[in-house]
Amino acid sequence: MRTKVTKRGQVSVPSEVRKKLQIGPNTTLEWLVEGSTVRVIPLPSDPVKAFRGSGKKGMVGRLLKDRRQDRRREDAS
Secondary structure, three states, X not given: OOXXXXXXXXXXXXXXXXXXXXOOOOOEEEEXXXXXXXXEEEEOOOHHHHHXXXXXXXXXXXXXXXXXXXXXXXXHO
């Protein structure tokens, strides 16, 4: 997909991209320059909500178990 930069430096995001990445009004975009390449990353309005459910299953339980073991070791010292 290609778009053009306007005289005022504005760029249109193609509708197909907006729909796929859920980009709407007031979406903040992060522009990363990597050599001669630019990456544009939409930032979620609620980062916690965006990451909810993205962890591996059972990891919270494992983390809590590890924390309890660490606490017991510290208490024993």
